[in-house]
Amino acid sequence: MELTCLSKGDGFHYPPCHMLNLCGFRILIDCPLDLSAIKIFSPVPSGVGSEASEYLSDESLDAQNPIQKKQKLERQLTCADLVCEEPWYKTVKALHLWEASFIDIVLISNPMGLLGLPFLTQNPGFFAKIYMTEVTAKIGQLMMEDIVSMHKEFRCFHGPDNSSFPGWIKNLDSEQVPALLKKVVFGESGDDLGSWMRLYSLDDIESCMKKVQGVKFAEEVCYNGTLIIKALSSGLDIGACNWLINGPNGSLSYVSDSIFVSHHARSFDFHGLKETDVLIYSDFSSLQSAEVTEDGCISPDSDNNYISTISDNKDSLLNTEDSLEEMEKLAFVCSCAAESADAGGSTLITITRIGIVLQLLELLSNSLESSSLKVPIFVISSVAEELLAYTNTIPEWLCEQRQEKLISGEPSFGHLKFIKNKKIHLFPAIHSPNLIYANRTSWQEPCIVFASHWSLRLGPSVQLLQRWRGDPKSLLVLEDGISSGLGLLPFRPIAMKILQCSFLSGIRLQKLPTLVSVLQPKIFLVPDAVNQRISLAAIKTISILNYFENKTLHVPRIVDNPSVEITTDLASKLSWRKLRQRESFGIARLKGGLLMEDGKHRLVSGLEQEESSGKARPLRHWGSVAPELLLDALLKMGIKGSIEQSTGDNGSEDKSIIHIENPNSGLIEFSEMGTAIITGDENVVSQVFQAIDGVLDGI
DSSP states (O other): OEEEEEEOOOSTTSOOEEEEEETTEEEEEOOOEEGGGGGGBOSSOTTTTTTOOOBOOSSOGGGSOHHHHHHHHHSOBOGGGSBOSOOOEEEOTTGGGSOGGGOOEEEOOSGGGGTTHHHHHTSTTOOOEEEEEHHHHHHHHHHHHHHHHHHHHHHHHHOOOOOSSOTHHHHHSSTTSOHHHHHHHHOTTSOOGGGEEOOOOHHHHHHHHHTEEEEOTTOEEEETTTEEEEEEEOSSSTTOEEEEEEETTEEEEEEOSOOSSOSSBOOOOOGGGTTOSEEEEOOOGGGTTOOOOTTSOBOOSOTTTSSOOHHHHHHHHTOSHHHHHHHHHHHHHHHHHHHHHHTTOOEEEOOOOHHHHHHHHHHHHHHHHTSSOOOOEEEEOTTHHHHHHHTTSOGGGBOHHHHHHHHTTSOSSTHHHHHHTTSEEEESSTTOTTTTTSOGGGOOSSOEEEEOOTTSSSSHHHHHHHHHTTOTTOEEEEETTSOHHHHHGGGOSOOSEEEEEOOOOSOOGGGHHHHHHHHOOSEEEEEHHHHTTBOOTTOOSSEEEEEOBTOEEEOOOSOSSOOEEOOHHHHHTOOOEEOSSSTTOEEOOOOEEEEEETTEEEEEEOHHHHHHHTOOOOOOEESOOOHHHHHHHHHHTTOEEEEEEEEOTTSSEEEEEEEEEESSOEEEEEETTEEEEEESOHHHHHHHHHHHHHHSEEO
């Protein structure tokens, strides 16, 4: 088995991407799109926002060494440096170096891991089988269609451009260009140029999704009769999953960004990942928010209590502290929005994580309903209506609390009621006729608006941010990890209040040792960046291997002797013989074939046809016959003879001959080429064969 980390990603919006070689099949796990890279483009016409202040970076100059300070001060980034052309989109940087025709399987763990897939499927050499959960397929398709819809605004402004190479890249390859822009475009090592692609079309999305096979949680699918693939809930979002793969050479589990207890999606199903031969851990999300000790490592929650029983470990993983903390964050966002509305300001929420949006809509609506504030809530997206309606039709993909609400006759999410009561308004675009032009009473300020895109380059968030950026009473809600400095550069100076929220998007590092001790894999593959940040020394019985970005890790084979399935009926018909040289082993002769079905070796035999024909099969022997042993066997059968040794030209022994003297004459000649029996008596031949059968192993 071989594992190559193509990209470690950058949090929820840009998940990791891996290439796996298993049982001779090449498996691509996730195909994301680095949408944060489009922040190098200007979302507004050239000249607008030119009063923007200079921007150094999100990093403080005080934290940089003198050389870095000098480099930054030599050329500061301004709004005029942004690329004012139709954006191209950045895919996984190493993926374009792989031959698409060599990929056999694609596994998509969540909707964000789907956004770059149309770039791959439009390759004429791509014929891989694509698996993802049904919900990931639906939500991911809607997200891609929304991106295409928002991108049309760029094409309308800049005009069509069908060039095969972006001309703006040439303008950025100079010493005068700020280092931050060059890093985004060319990468740290300067080899990201081939990752930039022109955005796909709606037809490309449709063609891509036709190749997808949607699966349910815990549903087994078989690829080529060899691999059994199963999706298990990761708890990250609705439909997000981890993967379990069983094959003839053992079992493998792949753990992506996961959340143990969720208030909207099915929780992390780690029970189905227990005791696999190999566990690949690919959750990089917690590295940014991890609390590091003085020695640079993160210790388990409690060193004194770490060595405990399996049941204790399970309980510690399923505590609700993290989920309660998430609910407190959501409640805080709601209170900040209410304060802005009370002061006469509007709130722009650019968070697009579907689970967070659904919970915020529910909490905000309930909060406003119980208060005296009459503030409308708008959701502006080309797919808002279809997406929100869909989330109330998939209870089996939601957490238990949401399922119970549906059983009791309530909608799974509360937004459905508020949409019907006209307290939540859905519009496909900011310029929708029903929103402003035909019916001006639909739009009211102050208001609360959910609008994409979180990059602040696409969609209605751009126009609304331009509208409210000078209002100190208004509020902008961003998700943490998004560069507010570079992201807000085209809109500066900005007087709005800015709230950056950090939501849980993976396993906390403190829980990782406990999780691994519960899952008990034979080999644990962990990113080197993670292993450097946390001590895994307490896990004594597990082989731990580090893997690195853009490097291939060769994993030792776990199963040296794969098992073979044989039916009881077939086994009962076999004639077993014990081996003389290895008495603990039995052997039987079978005419048939070795097949691979459902990930297991199976014997298929033609034994019944042979038995019905009545023909006895000749014995087959192996090994060399020792003349002395054969002569002793013949003497016991009443056949007398003598041994003659002949020599070659160089004086070495060439062959041995047994001369049979009684009851009939004959000879048995032994050489490196084989054994020859020469006699005119068939009975002697039969007796010699019987003696050989007693000396050699055979079936």
